Amino acid sequence: xxxxxxxxxxxxxxxxxxxxxxxxxxxxxxxxxxxxxxxxxxxxxxxxxxxxxxxxxxxxxxxxxxxxxxxxxxxxxxxxxxxxxxxxxxxxxxxxxxxxxxxxxxxxxxxxxxxxxxxxxxxxxxxxxxxxxxxxxxxxxxxx
Amino acid sequence: xxxxxxxxxxxxxxxxxxxxxxxxxxxxxxxxxxxxxxxxxxxxxxxxxxxxxxxxxxxxxxxxxxxxxxxxxxxxxxxxxxxxxxxxxxxxxxxxxxxxxxxxxxxxxxxxxxxxxxxxxxxxxxxxxxxxxxxxxxxxx
Numbered sequence: 001x002x003x004x005x006x007x008x009x010x011x012x013x014x015x016x017x018x019x020x021x022x023x024x025x026x027x028x029x030x031x032x033x034x035x036x037x038x039x040x041x042x043x044x045x046x047x048x049x050x051x052x053x054x055x056x057x058x059x060x061x062x063x064x065x066x067x068x069x070x071x072x073x074x075x076x077x078x079x080x081x082x083x084x085x086x087x088x089x090x091x092x093x094x095x096x097x098x099x100x101x102x103x104x105x106x107x108x109x110x111x112x113x114x115x116x117x118x119x120x121x122x123x124x125x126x127x128x129x130x131x132x133x134x135x136x137x138x139x140x141x142x143x144x
Numbered sequence: 145x146x147x148x149x150x151x152x153x154x155x156x157x158x159x160x161x162x163x164x165x166x167x168x169x170x171x172x173x174x175x176x177x178x179x180x181x182x183x184x185x186x187x188x189x190x191x192x193x194x195x196x197x198x199x200x201x202x203x204x205x206x207x208x209x210x211x212x213x214x215x216x217x218x219x220x221x222x223x224x225x226x227x228x229x230x231x232x233x234x235x236x237x238x239x240x241x242x243x244x245x246x247x248x249x250x251x252x253x254x255x256x257x258x259x260x261x262x263x264x265x266x267x268x269x270x271x272x273x274x275x276x277x278x279x280x281x282x283x284x285x
Contacts, residue, residue, distance in 0.1 A: 100248025111237025
């Protein structure tokens with residue numbers, strides 16, 4: 001069993017009193033106290049077109065589990081972004097189901113059931129880099 | 145202009161033998177396509193009851209296809225309990241006891257509400273914060 005800890009800190013002065021959210025979790029398997037102990041690895045991909053691309057193939061992962069997906073737009077331009085979608089083929093504005101837009105420097109960490117691909121699409125032909133990693137609650141070995 | 149920053153640190157010394165993991169990132173959350181900070185937010189807490197149906201945590205009442213961010217935490221301490229998280233009719237993942245999530249949410253269309261559901265039984269306390277570029281209050285009834 002491995003131990004993977006993830007801590008978030010959100011600070012904001014939107015309201016007239018300071019917002020400070022701090023939370024740490026240890027990533028565990030679904031309905032278990034056992035820690036996640038598999039990953040598909042940390043990957044970096046360079047994008048120079050707006051063509052949609054699958055970054056997580058769900059058939060690598062066990063269905064209906066408590067995987068965690070970390071994605072970061074490693075670029076710095078806040079006017080450019082990646083669509084991130086829970087979808088088999090494409091990532092566009094109203095595609096079912098686009099999750100959101102990850103602007104330069106933005107990151108996300110979300111639960112993922114492993115039932116459908118995760119697809120991204122850059123909004124620009126300018127170079128953007130994406131970093132991503134799945135902390136897996138079950139990796140399916142590739143068929144020979 | 146308000147300033148909102150979100151920082152994550154992910155670490156493990158034993159997921160991959162001999163290769164400690166230390167991912168760290170900080171983002172300043174901006175309004176859609178701008179270098180102006182977000183100025184609208186909702187924050188709260190509640191209790192979900194397992195009832196075989198899904199509850200909308202937040203309706204997509206802002207401008208479609210904008211920059212918004214969602215933080216959600218499952219406050220349960222019972223490892224058997226989890227929150228099913230989804231957008232409209234699409235289930236995306238299961239948030240276990242003590243887990244948190246942070247995602248961008250572009251309100252891809254007016255039906256792209258955030259849904260949560262307690263499973264498999266009992267009640268689950270949760271906390272959330274949603275940072276938004278735009279938002280329209282519902283009309284009075």
